Amino acid sequence: MQLLKDRILAEGRVMPGSILNVGSFLNQQVDIGLYNEIGREFYRRFSGVPVDRILTIEASGIGIACITAQYFAVPAVFARKFRAKNIGNNLYSAEVTSYTHGIDYTITVPRDYLPGGKSILLIDDFLANGCALEGLVMLCESAGASIAGAGVVIEKGFQSGGRHLREKGIQLESLAIIEEMSPETGIVFRD
């Protein structure tokens, strides 16, 4: 998605530790026009797939999921993150390890909001090691729901999350895939 790549090149700041700061337009300050183009593009890429519901994870996925849900005219649901492992039994849960933040956490979603037999589109802002999306996949498996696909705005192609999801046979659509980046040499996108 060229509009997105241009914006990443113009405003993204590559920080040490493979961190890409795109807070000025994507995940803290939101350019709502760009969000709409992102939602429209996900709709185009998954137009041949039945989508009953969109599932994301708090916090920065929520806005993108809501805008995308407008195009599909389906509910958006977001999983919550907890540090505690002691959760209620009317929830589906999955354990997630964040390599970026060096912590383990539990993600949960009420069973009522993820009915079995539905086709679920996963949405998130970033894909790196893929732990968050793998957690969402586990929630869907627990629910007996199928995965329509996964849409991410920015994939770090030099980390393994994307490969793992594609190897599982999941249709992964990343609107920009970064092949390599560093504070010195900048950002190179995969074709």
Add this chain to the structure above:
Amino acid sequence: MQLLKDRILAEGRVMPGSILNVGSFLNQQVDIGLYNEIGREFYRRFSGVPVDRILTIEASGIGIACITAQYFAVPAVFARKFRAKNIGNNLYSAEVTSYTHGIDYTITVPRDYLPGGKSILLIDDFLANGCALEGLVMLCESAGASIAGAGVVIEKGFQSGGRHLREKGIQLESLAIIEEMSPETGIVFRD
């Protein structure tokens, strides 16, 4: 907003401790059609006020803020919550006490995303004791930005947050104000 009140009466679950669970349509599973009506209604109520930017707080405010931002065609910004007090110096920050959750936390927003002299509309899903919104007001004051107003979806009118904000002269627009509620007697709205 009658559509919202009807939905609260149909699906809201009053829990002990003055908790109202509206997760099935508002703040975990999102009815995107209702979100659009909420955004449209905020736009109507603040139509006479200059709005340069929408400010909310993670997590459940984000989706509502993004959808509302579409109507105003302005950026949405969300403040982040931290338990730590050791934050960078390129951020505005405010200390917030959550009576609901019994914890103190710090909310922050990068200075670049909250420029001085702008007119900021605050948006959130719930207003009870008003600590989160007061924190957002403090961020705006630190930035030298003015408050266009505050829009909340559900105000717990039996708690003091709404009164405090109105006494400060802030235009507060709550789409549903709950006068009283209990698991036994249900929900009564303020006229």
